[in-house]
Amino acid sequence: MVLYPMHFRYPKKLIVIAFAVLMLAACGGHKENTPLYIHAGFEIGTAVGAKEFATDSLFRAILVREFNSITAENIMKMAHLQPVEGVFQWAKADSLAAFCARYNKRLHGHALNWYLSTPAWAKAYAGDSAALENILKNHITRVVEQFKGKAASWDVVNEAILDSTGAYRKSIWYNTLGPEYIARAFTYARAADPDALLFYNDYSLTSDTVKRAAVLALIAELKANNVPIDGIGLQEHIYMDSPSIDEIRKALKEFVATGLLIHISELDISFNHFEKPPVYLSFTDSMAQWQRERYRQVVAAYTELVPDSQKYGITMWGFADKYTWVCSYFDQPDWPCLYDTTLSAKPAYQGFVEGLKVR
Ligand code: XIL
Numbered sequence: 319m320v321l322y323p324m325h326f327r328y329p330k331k332l333i334v335i336a337f338a339v340l341m342l343a344a345c346g347g348h349k350e351n352t353p354l355y356i357h358a359g360f361e362i363g364t365a366v367g368a369k370e371f372a373t374d375s376l377f378r379a380i381l382v383r384e385f386n387s388i389t390a391e392n393i394m395k396m397a398h399l400q401p402v403e404g405v406f407q408w409a410k411a412d413s414l415a416a417f418c419a420r421y422n423k424r425l426h427g428h429a430l431n432w433y434l435s436t437p438a439w440a441k442a443y444a445g446d447s448a449a450l451e452n453i454l455k456n457h458i459t460r461v462v463e464q465f466k467g468k469a470a471s472w473d474v475v476n477e478a479i480l481d482s483t484g485a486y487r488k489s490i491w492y493n494t495l496g497p498e499y500i501a502r503a504f505t506y507a508r509a510a511d512p513d514a515l516l517f518y519n520d521y522s523l524t525s526d527t528v529k530r531a532a533v534l535a536l537i538a539e540l541k542a543n544n545v546p547i548d549g550i551g552l553q554e555h556i557y558m559d560s561p562s563i564d565e566i567r568k569a570l571k572e573f574v575a576t577g578l579l580i581h582i583s584e585l586d587i588s589f590n591h592f593e594k595p596p597v598y599l600s601f602t603d604s605m606a607q608w609q610r611e612r613y614r615q616v617v618a619a620y621t622e623l624v625p626d627s628q629k630y631g632i633t634m635w636g637f638a639d640k641y642t643w644v645c646s647y648f649d650q651p652d653w654p655c656l657y658d659t660t661l662s663a664k665p666a667y668q669g670f671v672e673g674l675k676v677r
Pocket of ligand 1: 392476584647
């Protein structure tokens with residue numbers, strides 16, 4: 319045995335690090351080694367906020383590692399792309415599209431027509447059907463052409479049906495152009511890029527049965543009229559306690575029966591329901607485990623019930639609690655995502671992976 323003098327000994331710190339590396343290598347199944355989209359075998363996406371995309375390198379590293387589909391959280395909406403009539407602002411969306419091309423991520427365009435992102439200048443034409451039709455056609459054509467060959471798909475019309483009643487939302491588009499604006503939006507998008515897949519996107523489709531029936535009727539009508547619709551986006555901004563998993567499974571089956579592609583397009587699972595004061599004020603271990611199980615069930619329902627040929631994927635509306643829209647938009651504390659406020663994977667992440675394993 320060779321005895322090394324003291325100063326040849328490896329520093330203790332180094333030995334500890336080497337041991338940790340060996341341990342990690344030994345358990346090959348370490349939860350973050352296999353990215354979500356590899357587990358899935360279908361697209362796993364996330365919405366991306368422009369600010370964190372530009373400033374947070376850890377955020378970008380997780381984005382690149384775990385997801386293979388990207389939706390712009392805001393910068394491809396009308397108010398952002400055409401803030402002034404006829405003036406298009408492409409820079410941020412172009413750079414997101416370039417990022418997608420560089421890292422081989424699918425870009426899902428969101429959204430060509432959304433009442434909440436109608437710029438003030440367009441609203442000024444309310445009631446003028448010739449002008450508004452022109453604006454609809456021109457906006458859709460210019461935007462879809464800009465991302466032709468870059469965006470694989472589009473949410474063409476977003477949130478056109480009202481909650482509870484299932485009536486058409488009385489947006490300026492509906493009020494001025496009538497319900498046919500929906501069909502025409504799809505036709506304009508198809509003409510601008512025949513290869514892009516076109517979606518109708520809406521929320522509460524697994525919880526609100528009247529709204530769901532209305533959207534199913536709308537889809538049936540669009541299909542009967544040969545309107546070019548390829549898929550349905552179920553946003554799924556849902557809660558821990560509603561809708562029930564049975565209701566979600568029932569709704570998924572009804573949408574599968576349309577034969578369209580099914581995209582869970584904006585998934586997040588919140589605890590609070592806008593109560594003042596909020597019921598949940600901090601995120602405990604038992605809440606984390608509850609959320610893990612909820613994610614498992616929702617992801618398992620999609621994995622199991624949607625035939626592979628109709629799976630367009632599951633997209634998170636942001637993957638980290640650090641940047642979730644829920645807290646600021648609804649002015650409440652919440653923890654709806656897979657990663658926490660330090661960008662560490664939560665038990666919810668593990669639940670998501672478990673849900674993918676039912677195949
Ligand atoms: C939200 C964004 O997350 C917020 O940053 C923005 O302030 C408002 O819009 N349904 C949709 C998304 O289709 O576009 C919305 O995104 C969330 C609800």
